[in-house]
Amino acid sequence: MPRIRHKRLDCSPGCAVEATLELIDGKWKGVILFHLLQGTLRFNALRKLLPNATQRMLTMQLRELEEDGFIHREIYPQVPPKVEYSLTEHGRTLEPVILALKRWGDAHTSFGASGRQAEASAKHEAEAGTH
Incomplete structure (x- = not known):
C-alpha cells in the first residue's frame, strides 16, 4: 500500500498533487522510473545509469517503488543471482x-x-x- 501522508485527499484541491509527489519523492526514484520507461533493466545496469547512487540507496529506492506497486522485481534462481526490474502496469501510468x-x-x-x-x-x- 502506498505511503501517503494524508489518509483522505479531501483536505484541499492540492492534496492529490502532494500525495503523488510523496509517492515518487526520493533522490533517485524519478530517475529510476525514467530509465525503466525504456524497458527492463538489471540491477547493475541501473547502477551504471546512476553512478552517484550508492548501492544501499538504490536498493532502498527500488524496494519502495516495488512496495508502492510501480515496479516489478524478477529474481531468477541461478548463481550468481540475476535480478531484473521493470515497470508494472501501475508504474506505466x-x-x-x-x-x-x-x-x-x-x-x-x-x-x-x-x-x-x-x-x-x-x-x-x-x-x-x-x-
Missing part, C-alpha cells in the same frame, strides 16, 4: 508525469539545452578572458 518532468527540466534547469548553452557560453567567455 506515471509515464506522462515523468516525461513532463523531464521536458520541464530540459527547458528550465541547467540540465536542459538552454542551461548547456549558457554553460558553454560562460566557459567560452572565461577562456577568452584568460588569453
